[in-house]
Amino acid sequence: MLNFYMPVRLYGGKSCFEKHREEIASFGKSCLLVTGASSAKKSGAFEEVTGILNSLDIAWSLYDGVRENPTVASCMEAGKIAAEKNVSFILGIGGGSPLDAAKAVSVFAANPSLDETAFYKKEWDNNPLPILLVGTTAGTGSEVTDVSVLTDSKKKKHSIHDPRMYAKLSFCDPAYTMSLPLPVTLSTGIDVLAHAAESYFSKKANEISRAFSVRSISLLYRPLEKAASGEELSFDEREALFEAAILGGLAICVTGTCFPHNVGYYLTETYHVPHGIACATFLEDFLKHVKTVDAKYSEEFYDRIRIDENSLTELIRKVLPQSDIRMTPEKIKKALPRWENNGSVNNTLGTVHLEDIQAYLSEKFVY
Ligand code: NAP
Numbered sequence: 057m058l059n060f061y062m063p064v065r066l067y068g069g070k071s072c073f074e075k076h077r078e079e080i081a082s083f084g085k086s087c088l089l090v091t092g093a094s095s096a097k098k099s100g101a102f103e104e105v106t107g108i109l110n111s112l113d114i115a116w117s118l119y120d121g122v123r124e125n126p127t128v129a130s131c132m133e134a135g136k137i138a139a140e141k142n143v144s145f146i147l148g149i150g151g152g153s154p155l156d157a158a159k160a161v162s163v164f165a166a167n168p169s170l171d172e173t174a175f176y177k178k179e180w181d182n183n184p185l186p187i188l189l190v191g192t193t194a195g196t197g198s199e200v201t202d203v204s205v206l207t208d209s210k211k212k213k214h215s216i217h218d219p220r221m222y223a224k225l226s227f228c229d230p231a232y233t234m235s236l237p238l239p240v241t242l243s244t245g246i247d248v249l250a251h252a253a254e255s256y257f258s259k260k261a262n263e264i265s266r267a268f269s270v271r272s273i274s275l276l277y278r279p280l281e282k283a284a285s286g287e288e289l290s291f292d293e294r295e296a297l298f299e300a301a302i303l304g305g306l307a308i309c310v311t312g313t314c315f316p317h318n319v320g321y322y323l324t325e326t327y328h329v330p331h332g333i334a335c336a337t338f339l340e341d342f343l344k345h346v347k348t349v350d351a352k353y354s355e356e357f358y359d360r361i362r363i364d365e366n367s368l369t370e371l372i373r374k375v376l377p378q379s380d381i382r383m384t385p386e387k388i389k390k391a392l393p394r395w396e397n398n399g400s401v402n403n404t405l406g407t408v409h410l411e412d413i414q415a416y417l418s419e420k421f422v423y
Pocket residue numbers: 091092093094095096098099122123124125126150151152153154156192193194195196197198201203204205232233234235236237240243244247331332
Protein backbone atom coordinates (compact mmCIF):
# COMPACT_ATOMS: atom_id res chain seq x y z
CA MET A 57 0.00 0.00 0.00
CA LEU A 58 1.38 3.42 -0.90
CA ASN A 59 2.27 5.96 1.72
CA PHE A 60 4.88 8.68 1.64
CA TYR A 61 5.50 11.97 3.41
CA MET A 62 8.59 14.14 3.24
CA PRO A 63 8.14 17.87 3.67
CA VAL A 64 11.80 18.97 3.47
CA ARG A 65 12.73 21.48 0.77
CA LEU A 66 15.96 20.03 -0.54
CA TYR A 67 18.63 21.75 -2.60
CA GLY A 68 21.63 19.99 -4.09
CA GLY A 69 24.61 20.82 -6.28
CA LYS A 70 27.59 23.10 -6.05
CA SER A 71 27.03 26.29 -4.03
CA CYS A 72 23.37 25.46 -3.36
CA PHE A 73 23.44 27.27 0.01
CA GLU A 74 24.54 30.51 -1.60
CA LYS A 75 21.99 30.13 -4.43
CA HIS A 76 19.11 30.04 -1.93
CA ARG A 77 20.22 32.84 0.38
CA GLU A 78 16.90 34.70 0.20
CA GLU A 79 15.01 31.66 1.43
CA ILE A 80 17.48 31.23 4.29
CA ALA A 81 16.90 34.85 5.29
CA SER A 82 13.19 34.17 5.69
CA PHE A 83 13.85 32.09 8.85
CA GLY A 84 14.83 35.05 10.98
CA LYS A 85 17.67 37.22 12.14
CA SER A 86 19.66 34.88 14.40
CA CYS A 87 20.64 31.23 14.56
CA LEU A 88 22.71 28.68 16.43
CA LEU A 89 25.16 26.69 14.31
CA VAL A 90 25.44 23.10 15.50
CA THR A 91 28.59 21.29 14.38
CA GLY A 92 31.10 18.58 15.25
CA ALA A 93 34.68 19.32 16.25
CA SER A 94 36.19 19.97 12.85
CA SER A 95 34.25 18.61 9.88
CA ALA A 96 32.30 21.81 9.25
CA LYS A 97 35.56 23.69 8.85
CA LYS A 98 37.50 20.96 7.00
CA SER A 99 34.70 20.59 4.44
CA GLY A 100 34.66 24.32 3.64
CA ALA A 101 30.99 24.54 4.65
CA PHE A 102 31.58 26.63 7.77
CA GLU A 103 33.38 29.42 5.93
CA GLU A 104 30.80 29.58 3.13
CA VAL A 105 27.78 29.37 5.44
CA THR A 106 29.00 31.99 7.92
CA GLY A 107 30.03 34.28 5.04
CA ILE A 108 26.50 34.11 3.66
CA LEU A 109 24.89 34.55 7.09
CA ASN A 110 27.06 37.63 7.67
CA SER A 111 26.11 39.08 4.31
CA LEU A 112 22.43 38.53 5.16
CA ASP A 113 22.87 40.20 8.55
CA ILE A 114 21.88 37.04 10.37
CA ALA A 115 23.60 36.87 13.76
CA TRP A 116 25.04 33.43 14.55
CA SER A 117 26.50 31.65 17.56
CA LEU A 118 28.42 28.39 17.40
CA TYR A 119 27.95 25.17 19.33
CA ASP A 120 30.72 22.83 18.16
CA GLY A 121 30.41 20.29 20.95
CA VAL A 122 28.66 17.53 18.97
CA ARG A 123 30.65 14.30 18.86
CA GLU A 124 30.08 11.07 16.93
CA ASN A 125 26.99 9.25 18.22
CA PRO A 126 25.82 12.49 19.85
CA THR A 127 24.50 12.45 23.38
CA VAL A 128 21.16 13.79 24.51
CA ALA A 129 23.11 15.78 27.13
CA SER A 130 25.06 17.69 24.46
CA CYS A 131 21.83 18.51 22.62
CA MET A 132 20.30 19.78 25.86
CA GLU A 133 23.33 21.96 26.48
CA ALA A 134 23.16 23.43 22.98
CA GLY A 135 19.38 23.88 23.30
CA LYS A 136 19.86 25.95 26.44
CA ILE A 137 22.39 28.16 24.66
CA ALA A 138 19.94 28.64 21.78
CA ALA A 139 17.15 29.53 24.24
CA GLU A 140 19.34 32.00 26.14
CA LYS A 141 20.35 33.69 22.92
CA ASN A 142 16.74 33.63 21.75
CA VAL A 143 17.74 32.47 18.27
CA SER A 144 15.11 32.05 15.60
CA PHE A 145 16.45 28.90 13.93
CA ILE A 146 18.96 26.05 14.26
CA LEU A 147 21.47 25.36 11.49
CA GLY A 148 23.25 22.00 11.61
CA ILE A 149 26.42 21.45 9.57
CA GLY A 150 28.11 18.08 9.31
CA GLY A 151 27.48 14.38 8.94
CA GLY A 152 24.65 12.46 10.51
CA SER A 153 25.91 13.21 14.03
CA PRO A 154 25.65 17.03 13.91
CA LEU A 155 22.51 16.88 11.73
CA ASP A 156 20.72 14.50 14.10
CA ALA A 157 21.90 16.63 17.03
CA ALA A 158 20.57 19.80 15.37
CA LYS A 159 17.09 18.24 15.22
CA ALA A 160 17.13 17.53 18.96
CA VAL A 161 18.69 20.93 19.73
CA SER A 162 15.72 22.56 18.02
CA VAL A 163 13.41 20.69 20.41
CA PHE A 164 15.42 21.66 23.51
CA ALA A 165 15.77 25.26 22.31
CA ALA A 166 11.98 25.60 22.32
CA ASN A 167 11.61 23.57 25.54
CA PRO A 168 14.75 24.32 27.59
CA SER A 169 13.54 22.66 30.80
CA LEU A 170 12.74 19.33 29.10
CA ASP A 171 14.54 16.31 30.62
CA GLU A 172 15.67 13.18 28.77
CA THR A 173 12.58 11.12 29.62
CA ALA A 174 10.15 13.84 28.55
CA PHE A 175 12.21 14.33 25.40
CA TYR A 176 11.86 10.68 24.41
CA LYS A 177 8.19 10.63 25.41
CA LYS A 178 7.73 13.66 23.13
CA GLU A 179 6.14 15.70 25.91
CA TRP A 180 7.15 18.87 24.11
CA ASP A 181 4.98 21.88 25.04
CA ASN A 182 6.37 24.01 22.26
CA ASN A 183 7.11 23.17 18.65
CA PRO A 184 10.81 22.85 17.79
CA LEU A 185 12.54 25.83 16.19
CA PRO A 186 12.92 25.68 12.40
CA ILE A 187 15.81 23.42 11.37
CA LEU A 188 18.17 24.02 8.43
CA LEU A 189 20.71 21.32 7.56
CA VAL A 190 23.93 21.35 5.57
CA GLY A 191 25.28 17.84 4.95
CA THR A 192 29.01 17.05 4.76
CA THR A 193 28.89 13.25 4.52
CA ALA A 194 26.98 11.23 1.93
CA GLY A 195 25.50 8.58 4.13
CA THR A 196 22.75 8.83 6.68
CA GLY A 197 20.19 10.76 4.62
CA SER A 198 19.43 12.64 7.85
CA GLU A 199 18.86 15.65 5.59
CA VAL A 200 15.49 14.18 4.57
CA THR A 201 14.37 12.13 7.58
CA ASP A 202 12.58 13.12 10.76
CA VAL A 203 14.90 10.80 12.66
CA SER A 204 17.48 11.72 15.26
CA VAL A 205 19.74 8.96 16.59
CA LEU A 206 21.13 9.88 19.98
CA THR A 207 23.00 8.23 22.83
CA ASP A 208 21.13 8.41 26.13
CA SER A 209 22.49 8.85 29.66
CA LYS A 210 22.84 5.05 29.91
CA LYS A 211 25.09 5.14 26.84
CA LYS A 212 22.49 3.39 24.69
CA LYS A 213 21.71 4.52 21.14
CA HIS A 214 18.05 5.22 20.37
CA SER A 215 16.40 6.71 17.37
CA ILE A 216 13.54 9.09 17.91
CA HIS A 217 11.40 10.25 15.04
CA ASP A 218 8.75 12.90 14.84
CA PRO A 219 7.45 14.91 11.88
CA ARG A 220 8.20 18.10 13.84
CA MET A 221 11.90 17.27 13.42
CA TYR A 222 11.92 17.44 9.64
CA ALA A 223 14.22 20.20 8.41
CA LYS A 224 12.67 23.17 6.67
CA LEU A 225 15.60 23.34 4.25
CA SER A 226 18.39 20.85 3.56
CA PHE A 227 21.47 21.48 1.46
CA CYS A 228 23.49 18.71 -0.21
CA ASP A 229 26.56 20.29 -1.79
CA PRO A 230 28.89 17.47 -2.93
CA ALA A 231 31.84 19.87 -2.71
CA TYR A 232 31.62 19.57 1.08
CA THR A 233 32.17 15.81 0.86
CA MET A 234 35.43 16.08 -1.11
CA SER A 235 37.40 16.31 2.15
CA LEU A 236 36.05 13.02 3.54
CA PRO A 237 38.88 10.66 4.52
CA LEU A 238 38.66 7.22 2.86
CA PRO A 239 37.48 5.32 5.99
CA VAL A 240 34.59 7.80 6.44
CA THR A 241 33.70 7.61 2.73
CA LEU A 242 33.53 3.83 3.04
CA SER A 243 31.58 3.77 6.29
CA THR A 244 29.06 6.38 5.17
CA GLY A 245 28.81 4.79 1.70
CA ILE A 246 28.06 1.31 3.04
CA ASP A 247 25.49 2.89 5.40
CA VAL A 248 23.66 4.01 2.26
CA LEU A 249 23.65 0.45 0.95
CA ALA A 250 22.36 -0.75 4.32
CA HIS A 251 19.51 1.81 4.25
CA ALA A 252 18.48 0.94 0.71
CA ALA A 253 18.70 -2.84 1.15
CA GLU A 254 17.10 -2.92 4.61
CA SER A 255 14.30 -0.72 3.36
CA TYR A 256 13.69 -2.96 0.33
CA PHE A 257 13.26 -6.00 2.58
CA SER A 258 11.29 -4.23 5.28
CA LYS A 259 7.73 -5.36 5.95
CA LYS A 260 6.71 -1.73 5.35
CA ALA A 261 8.28 -1.43 1.86
CA ASN A 262 6.02 -0.14 -0.89
CA GLU A 263 6.47 0.73 -4.58
CA ILE A 264 7.71 4.22 -3.68
CA SER A 265 10.32 3.07 -1.17
CA ARG A 266 11.44 0.24 -3.48
CA ALA A 267 12.00 2.71 -6.32
CA PHE A 268 14.16 4.86 -4.00
CA SER A 269 16.11 1.79 -2.82
CA VAL A 270 16.80 0.49 -6.30
CA ARG A 271 17.99 3.83 -7.67
CA SER A 272 20.06 4.47 -4.57
CA ILE A 273 21.99 1.21 -5.00
CA SER A 274 22.42 1.76 -8.75
CA LEU A 275 23.97 5.17 -8.12
CA LEU A 276 26.09 4.02 -5.25
CA TYR A 277 27.64 0.81 -6.55
CA ARG A 278 30.43 2.04 -8.84
CA PRO A 279 31.72 4.96 -6.75
CA LEU A 280 31.71 2.84 -3.59
CA GLU A 281 33.54 0.04 -5.43
CA LYS A 282 36.10 2.55 -6.62
CA ALA A 283 36.54 4.02 -3.15
CA ALA A 284 36.89 0.51 -1.70
CA SER A 285 39.78 -0.03 -4.13
CA GLY A 286 41.45 2.99 -2.57
CA GLU A 287 40.94 5.32 -5.55
CA GLU A 288 40.10 9.01 -5.20
CA LEU A 289 36.58 10.00 -6.20
CA SER A 290 35.76 12.84 -8.59
CA PHE A 291 33.18 15.54 -7.89
CA ASP A 292 30.66 13.70 -10.09
CA GLU A 293 31.19 10.46 -8.18
CA ARG A 294 30.82 12.29 -4.88
CA GLU A 295 27.61 13.80 -6.22
CA ALA A 296 26.31 10.33 -7.16
CA LEU A 297 27.08 9.11 -3.64
CA PHE A 298 25.24 12.08 -2.12
CA GLU A 299 22.23 11.46 -4.36
CA ALA A 300 22.28 7.78 -3.41
CA ALA A 301 22.39 8.77 0.28
CA ILE A 302 19.35 11.00 -0.09
CA LEU A 303 17.44 8.30 -1.96
CA GLY A 304 18.36 5.84 0.80
CA GLY A 305 17.07 8.36 3.35
CA LEU A 306 13.81 8.70 1.40
CA ALA A 307 13.44 4.91 1.37
CA ILE A 308 13.82 4.68 5.16
CA CYS A 309 11.40 7.59 5.56
CA VAL A 310 8.77 5.07 4.44
CA THR A 311 10.04 1.90 6.08
CA GLY A 312 12.58 2.55 8.82
CA THR A 313 15.54 0.17 9.05
CA CYS A 314 15.81 -3.57 9.82
CA PHE A 315 17.90 -5.71 12.16
CA PRO A 316 21.39 -4.85 10.82
CA HIS A 317 20.93 -1.29 12.04
CA ASN A 318 19.85 -2.17 15.54
CA VAL A 319 22.42 -4.92 16.02
CA GLY A 320 24.95 -2.46 14.60
CA TYR A 321 24.11 0.03 17.38
CA TYR A 322 25.42 -2.55 19.84
CA LEU A 323 28.80 -2.67 18.06
CA THR A 324 28.97 1.11 18.02
CA GLU A 325 28.03 1.53 21.69
CA THR A 326 30.26 -1.26 22.97
CA TYR A 327 33.20 -1.25 20.56
CA HIS A 328 33.01 2.21 18.94
CA VAL A 329 32.62 0.78 15.44
CA PRO A 330 31.62 3.60 13.01
CA HIS A 331 27.90 3.54 12.28
CA GLY A 332 27.94 2.37 8.63
CA ILE A 333 30.55 -0.35 9.20
CA ALA A 334 28.67 -1.53 12.30
CA CYS A 335 25.39 -1.95 10.40
CA ALA A 336 27.01 -3.45 7.31
CA THR A 337 28.62 -6.13 9.47
CA PHE A 338 25.22 -7.88 9.44
CA LEU A 339 24.21 -7.04 5.88
CA GLU A 340 25.30 -10.32 4.35
CA ASP A 341 23.39 -12.25 7.07
CA PHE A 342 20.40 -10.03 6.35
CA LEU A 343 20.48 -10.64 2.59
CA LYS A 344 20.74 -14.39 3.17
CA HIS A 345 17.89 -14.29 5.71
CA VAL A 346 15.47 -12.47 3.39
CA LYS A 347 16.38 -14.81 0.54
CA THR A 348 15.28 -17.78 2.62
CA VAL A 349 12.05 -15.97 3.49
CA ASP A 350 11.13 -15.00 -0.07
CA ALA A 351 13.49 -16.23 -2.78
CA LYS A 352 11.42 -14.73 -5.60
CA TYR A 353 11.33 -11.26 -4.04
CA SER A 354 15.08 -11.46 -3.42
CA GLU A 355 15.72 -12.48 -7.03
CA GLU A 356 13.61 -9.56 -8.20
CA PHE A 357 15.74 -7.22 -6.04
CA TYR A 358 18.98 -8.28 -7.77
CA ASP A 359 17.27 -8.02 -11.16
CA ARG A 360 16.07 -4.53 -10.42
CA ILE A 361 19.42 -3.23 -9.12
CA ARG A 362 21.16 -5.04 -12.04
CA ILE A 363 23.89 -6.30 -9.75
CA ASP A 364 24.18 -9.98 -9.02
CA GLU A 365 24.20 -11.37 -5.51
CA ASN A 366 27.90 -12.31 -5.58
CA SER A 367 29.02 -8.88 -6.72
CA LEU A 368 26.98 -7.16 -4.01
CA THR A 369 28.35 -9.51 -1.35
CA GLU A 370 31.86 -8.93 -2.67
CA LEU A 371 31.43 -5.17 -2.36
CA ILE A 372 30.23 -5.49 1.24
CA ARG A 373 33.25 -7.68 2.09
CA LYS A 374 35.62 -5.28 0.34
CA VAL A 375 34.36 -2.32 2.36
CA LEU A 376 34.30 -4.03 5.76
CA PRO A 377 37.65 -3.77 7.54
CA GLN A 378 39.16 -6.69 9.47
CA SER A 379 37.68 -6.72 12.93
CA ASP A 380 39.59 -7.60 16.08
CA ILE A 381 36.45 -7.61 18.24
CA ARG A 382 36.16 -10.64 20.49
CA MET A 383 33.04 -11.60 22.46
CA THR A 384 32.35 -14.38 24.91
CA PRO A 385 29.17 -16.45 24.49
CA GLU A 386 28.05 -15.11 27.91
CA LYS A 387 28.42 -11.54 26.77
CA ILE A 388 26.31 -12.22 23.69
CA LYS A 389 23.63 -13.94 25.77
CA LYS A 390 23.52 -10.96 28.10
CA ALA A 391 23.00 -8.56 25.18
CA LEU A 392 20.17 -10.52 23.54
CA PRO A 393 17.18 -9.14 25.53
CA ARG A 394 17.70 -5.73 23.95
CA TRP A 395 16.44 -7.20 20.65
CA GLU A 396 13.27 -8.67 22.12
CA ASN A 397 10.29 -6.89 20.56
CA ASN A 398 12.64 -4.49 18.84
CA GLY A 399 11.07 -2.39 16.07
CA SER A 400 13.90 -2.79 13.53
CA VAL A 401 14.16 -6.52 14.16
CA ASN A 402 10.39 -6.99 13.80
CA ASN A 403 10.41 -4.80 10.70
CA THR A 404 12.55 -7.37 8.85
CA LEU A 405 10.78 -9.63 6.36
CA GLY A 406 9.98 -13.00 7.92
CA THR A 407 10.85 -13.61 11.56
CA VAL A 408 14.23 -12.93 13.12
CA HIS A 409 14.65 -14.93 16.33
CA LEU A 410 16.97 -13.97 19.15
CA GLU A 411 18.81 -17.22 18.40
CA ASP A 412 19.48 -15.93 14.87
CA ILE A 413 21.08 -12.76 16.24
CA GLN A 414 23.03 -14.86 18.71
CA ALA A 415 24.34 -16.97 15.81
CA TYR A 416 25.30 -13.92 13.71
CA LEU A 417 27.28 -12.45 16.61
CA SER A 418 28.85 -15.77 17.61
CA GLU A 419 30.00 -16.65 14.07
CA LYS A 420 31.80 -13.36 13.78
CA PHE A 421 33.13 -12.59 17.22
CA VAL A 422 33.51 -15.73 19.34
CA TYR A 423 36.86 -17.49 18.92
P1 NAP B 1 29.41 11.47 11.54
O1 NAP B 1 29.40 10.76 12.87
O2 NAP B 1 28.60 12.66 11.41
O3 NAP B 1 30.93 11.82 11.16
C1 NAP B 1 31.92 10.81 11.12
C2 NAP B 1 33.30 11.46 11.10
O4 NAP B 1 33.52 12.12 9.86
C3 NAP B 1 33.52 12.54 12.17
O5 NAP B 1 34.82 12.42 12.65
C4 NAP B 1 33.34 13.84 11.39
O6 NAP B 1 34.03 14.92 11.98
C5 NAP B 1 33.94 13.46 10.06
N1 NAP B 1 33.47 14.25 8.92
C6 NAP B 1 32.19 14.52 8.58
N2 NAP B 1 32.15 15.21 7.42
C7 NAP B 1 33.42 15.41 7.02
C8 NAP B 1 34.03 16.05 5.90
N3 NAP B 1 33.29 16.59 4.92
N4 NAP B 1 35.38 16.08 5.83
C9 NAP B 1 36.14 15.48 6.80
N5 NAP B 1 35.63 14.85 7.88
C10 NAP B 1 34.28 14.80 7.98
O7 NAP B 1 29.10 10.37 10.42
P2 NAP B 1 27.77 9.91 9.68
O8 NAP B 1 28.01 8.51 9.28
O9 NAP B 1 27.36 10.89 8.66
O10 NAP B 1 26.65 9.92 10.83
C11 NAP B 1 26.52 8.83 11.72
C12 NAP B 1 25.41 9.14 12.70
O11 NAP B 1 24.15 9.30 12.03
C13 NAP B 1 25.22 7.98 13.69
O12 NAP B 1 24.98 8.47 14.98
C14 NAP B 1 24.01 7.27 13.13
O13 NAP B 1 23.32 6.51 14.12
C15 NAP B 1 23.19 8.42 12.60
N6 NAP B 1 22.17 8.04 11.56
C16 NAP B 1 21.09 8.83 11.41
C17 NAP B 1 20.11 8.54 10.47
C18 NAP B 1 18.92 9.42 10.32
O14 NAP B 1 18.01 9.11 9.55
N7 NAP B 1 18.85 10.52 11.02
C19 NAP B 1 20.24 7.41 9.64
C20 NAP B 1 21.38 6.62 9.81
C21 NAP B 1 22.34 6.96 10.75
P3 NAP B 1 33.35 15.87 13.15
O15 NAP B 1 33.29 15.02 14.37
O16 NAP B 1 34.28 17.00 13.24
O17 NAP B 1 31.97 16.25 12.68
